[in-house]
Amino acid sequence: MSTQEYVFLAFAFFGGFGMFIFGMHIMAEGLQKSAGDKMRNLLALLTNNRLLGVLVGTVVTVIVQSSSATTVMVVGFVNAGLMNLVQAVGVIMGANVGTTVTAWIVSSSEWAVFLKPDKIAPMVVGIGATMLFFLREKRQKQVGEILIGFGLIFIGLEYMKDAITPFKDAQAFKDAFLMLGHHPFFGILAGFLVTAIVQSSSASVGILQTLAAQGLVPWSAAVYIILGQNIGTCVTALLSSIGASKMAKRAAVIHLLFNIFGTLLFTVGTIVYFKTVGSAQGAVIIGMTGISIFHTVFNISNTVLLYPFADKLVYLSEKIVTGKDVEEEREEIIALRHLDNRILESPTFAVENAIKEVVHMGELAVENVRTAVEALVTKDEGLVEKVFQREKDINALDKMITDYLIKISNTPLSEKQQIVITNLFHTVTDLERVGDHAENIAELAAYYKEKDLTFTPEAMEEFGQISRKAIETIELAIQARRDNNPKLVPKVEDSEEEVDALEELLRQRHIERLAANLCNTVTGVVFLDSISNFERISDHALNVAYFVKDEAI
Template identity: 40%
Template sequence: MEIDVQSLVFLFVGGLGIFLLGIKYMGDGLQKIAGERLKDILDKFTSNPFMGVLAGIVVTILLQTSTGTTVLTVGLVNAGFMTLRQSIGVIMGANIGTTVTAFIIGIKIEEYALPILAVGALMIFFLKSKKAANIGQAIFGFGALFYGLDLMGNGLEPLRDVQAFHELTVDMSSNPILGVVVGTLFTVVVQSSSATIGILQSLMAEGAIELQAALPVLFGDNIGTTITAILASIGATVAARRAALTHVIFNIIGTVLVLLIIGPYTQFIGYIQEQLTLNAEMTIAFAHGIFNFSNTFIQFPFIGGLAYLVTKIIPGEDSVVKYQPTHLDPIFIQQSPSVALQQSKEEVIRMGQYAHKGLEETSLFLNNHQTKHAEAALQVENALNKLDREITDYLVQLSSSSLSDFESAKHSTLIDSVRDIERMGDHFENIVELIQYKISNKISFTAQAQIDINEMFDLTVLTVKQAIQALDKDDREIALQVVQQENQIDKMERTFRKKHIIRLNEGLCSGASGIVFVDILSNLERIGDHSLNIVEEVLGEKSPEAVH
């Protein structure tokens, strides 16, 4: 029989493209429907590793990608919302959740793919509601997934008559490690285990591959999917690299264990296929689901060991900042309000030190354009927002306790200081965004502009640091230095702005660079104002013009 190679390749590649688009569209639609609840699920329902597994399953079903869940998890570990141990539970759950796509494929509703696509498209284009459009996107993706599978199946059908392919499947049956390597490499190329498992299901449905050869490829697909996380973690934080490595180790251990019993496991899956009269696609889905569930069940008790192992392999701090407060104990509010007040102050000082660190990272980003500094600054800003809410809530609860006049004044100072520190974060976040705009639009400063802005940056960083020191030690001398430096920052802002106008008039710089330059000056000046607000609380002489 002569094979039309062009048709085979076109149908397969086109079908694969539509299949991948379908998975992405369905995942994006479900994600939009769920909204911020995905992060909430991971944040709130990972109090222990078991809850982490459940959260990982739910979020991966909604995202339709285990890699997406891993990326979200890494972000939460990075931010200090989740421990490494909790993240391992989520990654295990993600492996179980990703099997749902294989079960969906096993339903075999390809003949309804086009009507499903039509329903999704109609909802996207003709319904005004955003929610309806999101549902339409998920339905469209669902239809595209099956339509792509149908095309791939048609493309792969002639392979069962190709002698070379038949010999390869025989080799994989007798040498399971070859099958694992083939599955791993194929998933690395396609960058989606759902796609490669879908292809495997199509091959088996067309009779091009037997169960004994398909299973090792399936296990290789599970290893291959971890490569995406590894690639994403290159040059990333310690937490990102640890999470990616955990995913790899977890799947490799599972594959090694199942290869040791590949014969009995193949017979077991064959028995299930026979008893439940499963089609080829659903047989692979069951094999995939049982493998990932068993792998999680076996390795779950050793989560602590996995965490220890990856920590030893990749040493270092998990994250730049810890989002959770470390000093706020509710028990002190009722039992000892004065201790609670002191604890609040410790937390405010910690928050202030983060603001100083965030500003330093922003300055580094301005000068070397390394994204790790931008990410660190934005992490700090997120931490400041979280700490602002937590500390303010704690202080509001404390306000109902019996405080002396002196303690009440101190309480008021802390509430105002928290808001000022949080606003500093907003301003250096603005600066990070301005620098990103500068980089993406290839805007450059003149040598003098760079010198001026660095001079103002250095003074602002010092002023923030001293303002927090003054608050910490109730030191009037340091507070007065801050007042003096803030006046200097104001003068710098006016002077450098005028110098910029002269450069602009002389044609030495562009209008775009001028806008970025002036906006950075303005944000630095506002950070100086907030430093002044903090020390004037210490000095006890708040002036009307100091309030911003």
């Protein structure tokens, strides 16, 4: 062949590979959007039950179509404090099982009896594109994305196979794979390097299956390459753990240890097998389905074998990554790591994590209101300073959460998730304003102390009454946000109306006391400004609750 023909074949192979991995990406996005709340419910299963962790890891990997993405998310969850190492072990094991699904999708072109995927792929892309661009229902558009991704996978594979076809009789290729089959170290190294470079074991297995479809790969070479691919897939998680907490680094190390131990066990076993009873089998050419079978057997067997030793993996990771995470001494820790970019690999989980942080911000704001109230009642300057310091934390969270929400909004979201993100933007603003009102009350408390003012017994009782009701209102709203419970919204409405009525009543009563010279004007200003702040706090609480109600429609 001429140089030009070689160049065109290289273009075809890399173009096909590009369509293949892009198809995987598009299909994964469609699956995630379609899964929506179902993926969200998986977080609730992340208990210390490792078996449930394996299930979650398997399902998530099937949806995101990448064990690397799942393990990167695991590192993010551990770094964010949403998952401990015991839970992480199960999810990592499940991720290895879930990644086998992609190989079976690819090999279906060999064993599918009717409507072979590689033959109908162009039509599938056409149907998907029609649904995506001409149908209005979001669910139908999501199905269209899945179909486009599915079709592109097989179109890409066909381009790759066609580019390799002229070389299927080349002795150099055959000799190279025979060498990899006879030297396990080089076979494992080849699988490791390719996977580390493309950052996806599913993609590297797809490349191997493409080569196998042309009759170039013997069983022994395929086995060792697949074993190397399972170590190579750990590189992504290890890289993502750089700069993370020690616990997150341990999660990445657990992934590496799990795959290394499994690879060592199978390497020894397969070497013995190919050197003895299976010597002839090692030279037999493997097909795409054969690769899927071994890939599945390896990952499931590895999980079954090492499952009882999960605690040992945790122990080893702690010995490799020593020391404890340094915690800040402040009572309220504003941890940017809670808004971990790794979790953006799955927008559904990222949305849930953002909700948790918004709730955390709300809890800080409520605590600040309580502290401000106590500061005024007790005239404690230390509490006033505590309010001011916590308000800085709330403002910092406001910026961090807003930045994170912007990042989430740039990921593929379902229609409902887009509504949630928009509402979270507004909720953060309302909670920041609640913090501002707490700061206002603290400033009034400082003035109250400085001027040595004193409320009348009636005013003090009324101050306590409206402050308790305002705090109850914002607590109900935050609970509704935390639990995604629109049934609490009517309670928030009732409570907010009580605060409004109280504010109007107490304002009138205090004006009457001023008129009767029962308290001075300066004290009156502090009282009236305070109850006005409580009324505004309840207004913001109602806004927060209405956003939850809006999402339920």
